[in-house]
Amino acid sequence: MSDPLGRHGTISRVTSSLPGPLSAAVARLVQTLRPQVGPGTAAGFDEVLRRLSAPLQVAVAGRIKSGKSTLVNALIGRRVAPVGVGECTRLVTRFQYGTVDRIEVVGVDGSRRVLPFDADGMIPAELDVDIETVSHLEAYLTNDVLRELTVIDTPGLGSLDSASVARTEKLLDQVSQDAVAGAEAVLYVFTQTVRADDQETLRAFTAATAGRDAGPVNAIAVLNKADTIPPESVAGSDGDVWRAAAILAGKQAATLRPRVADVLPVIGLLAESAESGAFTSADADALHALAALDEASWQTMLMSADLFTTWECAVPQATRSRLLAKLDLYGIGRAVEAIHAEPGITAGALRRVLLDASGLADVRSKLDGVFRARADGIKAAAALASVTALAAGDPGERRRVHDAIEQLLGRPEAHQLRLLEALTLITANAVTMPEDLAEEVLRVGSSGSVPEQLGLVGRPPHELVAYALERAGWWRSFASFGATPAQSRVAHVVHRAYFLIWQQLRGAGGG
Ligand SMILES: Nc1nc2c(ncn2[C@@H]2O[C@H](COP(=O)(O)OP(=O)(O)OP(=O)(O)O)[C@@H](O)[C@H]2O)c(=O)[nH]1
Numbered sequence: 001m002s003d004p005l006g007r008h009g010t011i012s013r014v015t016s017s018l019p020g021p022l023s024a025a026v027a028r029l030v031q032t033l034r035p036q037v038g039p040g041t042a043a044g045f046d047e048v049l050r051r052l053s054a055p056l057q058v059a060v061a062g063r064i065k066s067g068k069s070t071l072v073n074a075l076i077g078r079r080v081a082p083v084g085v086g087e088c089t090r091l092v093t094r095f096q097y098g099t100v101d102r103i104e105v106v107g108v109d110g111s112r113r114v115l116p117f118d119a120d121g122m123i124p125a126e127l128d129v130d131i132e133t134v135s136h137l138e139a140y141l142t143n144d145v146l147r148e149l150t151v152i153d154t155p156g157l158g159s160l161d162s163a164s165v166a167r168t169e170k171l172l173d174q175v176s177q178d179a180v181a182g183a184e185a186v187l188y189v190f191t192q193t194v195r196a197d198d199q200e201t202l203r204a205f206t207a208a209t210a211g212r213d214a215g216p217v218n219a220i221a222v223l224n225k226a227d228t229i230p231p232e233s234v235a236g237s238d239g240d241v242w243r244a245a246a247i248l249a250g251k252q253a254a255t256l257r258p259r260v261a262d263v264l265p266v267i268g269l270l271a272e273s274a275e276s277g278a279f280t281s282a283d284a285d286a287l288h289a290l291a292a293l294d295e296a297s298w299q300t301m302l303m304s305a306d307l308f309t310t311w312e313c314a315v316p317q318a319t320r321s322r323l324l325a326k327l328d329l330y331g332i333g334r335a336v337e338a339i340h341a342e343p344g345i346t347a348g349a350l351r352r353v354l355l356d357a358s359g360l361a362d363v364r365s366k367l368d369g370v371f372r373a374r375a376d377g378i379k380a381a382a383a384l385a386s387v388t389a390l391a392a393g394d395p396g397e398r399r400r401v402h403d404a405i406e407q408l409l410g411r412p413e414a415h416q417l418r419l420l421e422a423l424t425l426i427t428a429n430a431v432t433m434p435e436d437l438a439e440e441v442l443r444v445g446s447s448g449s450v451p452e453q454l455g456l457v458g459r460p461p462h463e464l465v466a467y468a469l470e471r472a473g474w475w476r477s478f479a480s481f482g483a484t485p486a487q488s489r490v491a492h493v494v495h496r497a498y499f500l501i502w503q504q505l506r507g508a509g510g511g
């Protein structure tokens with residue numbers, strides 16, 4: 001059955017483009033409720049419906065100059081987001097799929113004006129209008145990545161000396177909350193050290209975007225600019241930059257979990273240059289010329305960017321500056337190493353080496369695994385949160401929405417949404433649990449694969465069945481004895497999750 005959560009065809013116009021059955025069920029709920037609410041709430045509902053059928057919206061967030069726009073370009077595979085300086089880096093830009101490439105400047109008054117790309121095909125760094133009158137930019141691109149993800153590039157959050165959530169929210173207010181309000185997932189960009197207040201920023205940002213907290217289901221972080229980490233500063237790195245980055249990323253993940261699913265090291269600059277066509281055969285030729293230098297000169301040049309550009313050598317300084325801007329020292333070093341290992345290497349193969357060195361492939365597969373694969377649940381949960389918020393002002397509407405949602409969540413097929421809700425309560429610390437139990441809830445709630453949910457990957461089916469049943473029983477007794485009322489609500493949800501898993505496994509012939 002293509003529509004497992006309800007009647008066929010009732011909202012086929014909307015469901016045809018929905019990411020899955022949970023979103024379809026929520027869309028149906030919203031449509032059923034729509035005639036029963038006032039015009040203001042109804043308009044909000046229409047927006048929720050529109051968002052449900054749009055691609056998953058991922059905001060790229062982080063501190064100022066952490067490399068967010070560079071990473072956006074790498075992901076889209078085109079240098080289109082302005083990088084470095086210019087007023088457009090202070091604006092929210094939404095990159096979405098469109099059949100004709102275009103940029104629109106959206107005014108705070110809702111007006112829209114088409115803006116031409118600059119000569120390099122990028123969003124111009126400066127607008128010829130008063131920036132105060134601009135809400136955000138919308139870029140439509142014919143691009144396969146954007147068919148399934150809308151990417152929202154955000155201006156960097158400044159340093160928050162007092163870790164004040166209120167200030168962060170104010171900052172976001174200035175840069176148009178509207179444009180990021182639809183974000184359903186977050187890709188958080190860090191550089192070398194997670195400062196204590198970054199956790200606050202993460203919380204503030206997600207609170208101000210989706211109106212929900214970030215968690216392992218809808219947030220991923222990257223440790224960007226991995227190439228700039230001095231490996232000697234990281235114990236266990238053996239002088240290797242990438243190993244140092246992996247170690248730091250692992251530590252950050254431990255600090256940030258469960259607010260993010262994972263922290264992955266990446267070199268956004270290399271990824272951008274390799275993926276966007278910025279790395280040219282002329283660049284490859286210049287690298288070949290550098291590879292021919294004597295070893296002593298070469299080692300000296302690699303010591304700093306200044307030495308690299310000013311040292312006497314046959315390659316013109318302007319060419320060296322260009323390489324530095326595209327690859328930085330680490331990328332240049334890696335490319336020259338590759339040429340030494342294989343003198344006949346082609347420009348295409350060299351680009352491949354740089355792409356592999358960037359770590360982008362892992363980021364992409366994480367995005368796929370965490371966001372795309374779960375877009376249905378993420379979008380449905382975000383929509384329910386929006387609907388609840390929209391109806392909160394009117395007691396009658398609030399009750400009707402609440403009852404309808406309860407009815408929906410009571411159905412076995414929609415239980416995943418209840419689980420996502422429980423997960424959010426725990427990651428946001430709204431309900432505290434002993435650590436091992438919290439871990440278990442996270443495991444059950446943040447994966448779509450039964451063996452992963454049970455923590456029994458690779459085990460035989462009968463073990464899975466027995467374990468699901470045992471844990472179902474355990475959580476039921478915990479819910480009744482020993483749990484606080486808040487814990488008990490979560491425990492009932494977890495109990496039912498195990499029970500449904502057990503039923504599903506038995507149905508599949510596992511027991
Ligand atoms: N070495 C190195 N430089 C990088 C990397 N990623 C980005 N950069 C550089 O960092 C600078 C800032 O990059 P942006 O992408 O503009 O950063 P941003 O976070 O979008 O900045 P704002 O939007 O102004 O907050 C640029 O000069 C990039 O070339 C990286 O992985 N390694």
Ligand SMILES: [Mg+2]
Pocket residue numbers: 068069070082083084089153154155156
């Ligand atoms: Mg930027």
